[in-house]
Amino acid sequence: MSTVLQHYNHLHQIPELGFQEHQTAAYIANELEKAGYKVTRNINNTTGIVAEYDSGKPGPVLALRADMDALGHIIDGVHCARHTCGHDGHSSILLTAAEELIKEGSIKQGRLKLIFQPAEELGSGALAMIAGGAIDDVDMIIGLHLRPKDECPKGFASPAMYYSASTTVEVNIHGIPAHGARPHLGVNALDAAMMAIQAVNTIHLAPSLTYSVKATRCICDAGVTNAIPSKAYVCWDLRAPTNPAMDELKAKTLQAIKLSVEAIGAKADIEVSKEIPAAEIDNEVSQIITEAIVDVLGSEGLKDPIFTPGGEDFFNYPIERNVKAGFWGLGCDLTPGLHHPEMKFDLSALENGVKITKACALKVLG
Ligand SMILES: [Zn+2]
Ligand SMILES: [Zn+2]
Known part of the structure; x- marks a missing residue:
């Protein structure tokens, strides 16, 4: 024994x-x-x-x-x-x-x-x-x-x-704060976060691949309800069956986040915080x-x-x-x-x- x-x-x-x-x-x-x-x-x-x-x-x-x-x-x-x-x-x-x-x-x-x-x-x-x-x-x-x-x-x-393969992408979005009555003077980080989430959801790899990418956390709070929030945090979880497929998924994700956030005048600090290879x-x-x-x-x-x-x-x-x-x-x-x-x-x-x-x-x- x-x-x-x-x-x-x-x-x-x-x-x-x-x-x-x-x-x-x-x-x-x-x-x-x-x-x-x-x-x-x-x-x-x-x-x-x-x-x-x-x-x-x-x-x-x-x-x-x-x-x-x-x-x-x-x-x-x-x-x-x-x-x-x-x-x-x-x-x-x-x-x-x-x-x-x-x-x-x-x-x-x-x-x-x-x-x-x-x-x-x-x-x-x-x-x-x-x-x-x-x-x-x-x-x-x-x-x-x-x-x-x-x-x-x-x-x-x-x-x-x-x-x-699995990858975690964490993003801090920086907008411009403003009074809720004057949104044209600010850049709403919550809007930017939403744009980024939508943009990532439009990403496709070949359907034969078992991949996924989805937002798993979103935090945005100006502390009051009558101001334009200037900071947001969003996290995405990425999965792909091979390392080359993950490279493609990650590149598309990072580009979608950057371009969509910048499209409304905000900035994205993007960190790939965890990567496990296939x-x-x-x-x-x-x-x-x-x-x-x-x-x-x-x-x-x-x-x-x-x-x-x-x-x-x-x-x-x-x-x-x-x-x-x-x-x-x-x-x-x-x-x-x-x-x-x-x-x-x-x-x-x-x-x-x-x-x-x-x-x-x-x-x-x-
Ligand atoms: Zn385990
Ligand atoms: Zn284990």
Whole structure:
């Protein structure tokens, strides 16, 4: 019997938000040291951890990555952190697989690196690890995520998760204040915000692409009802299935905002405040994962690749550095859905996660 449930139960009780995973990281780092890894803590002054095992023989450098952060929810009126994206599951799977790989002495060549990253939900944890040099010497990196039951039930796994790109655009609009009786002397920021929202709503990409762009927040208040408001804030959420499609959508969005706001004499300060790239999956790595899934679950447990509108900051690794990447999905009868405050899954599926993770590692380093 593996220790995965023990690790999971511990991590599940100490959910922490992005970049605040202090207890989580301390627990994982201590356990990795006990298992025999060379552990580096506080990568790039964050809670991120890199652990390494060198076989002493030449060979590839394989990185396995898990995320550690929980989500913030408001439950019964109280702000709290809760593991509703299953990152405690990912960390306990990777930690257990790492322990067993060393205990069984099965790594015969190359080096194994374990990346426990903070702040996936904030979209900036992977970038912090990359800036800290975590994958500078890595040839190949593999990540995983628990999947909702309707997408991939327990007993199944998908060898490739094609996540979409997501981008957040925030705009501060500057008009000119005036008395409500003399609107011709002002520039109404609320009008400019409305123009920009309408202009963005007219954007089209090819209908075959599963994209969307929509305003998700608009704040405008002069503090009184009889004056022309001069400041407005609008936020847009953009989704696209590939990185080139996101480039096109973003360029059209920024142009539509700028031109429509300027058309009535206002100015727009535009900030692209969050960008998560779409999946960049390497076929060779997908093949390794496919074989690992078949070894553990049989060919009947192998699902097709999954295309999802969700975002995953993992794909910064292959985009920022020249590493081959693969990302797989683990079926665990997860309901009612990821990020739902009452999210739950069948804990016995964690064992499948450990076995598939080990099988992936041994196909590269065994
Ligand atoms: Zn999430
Ligand atoms: Zn997640």
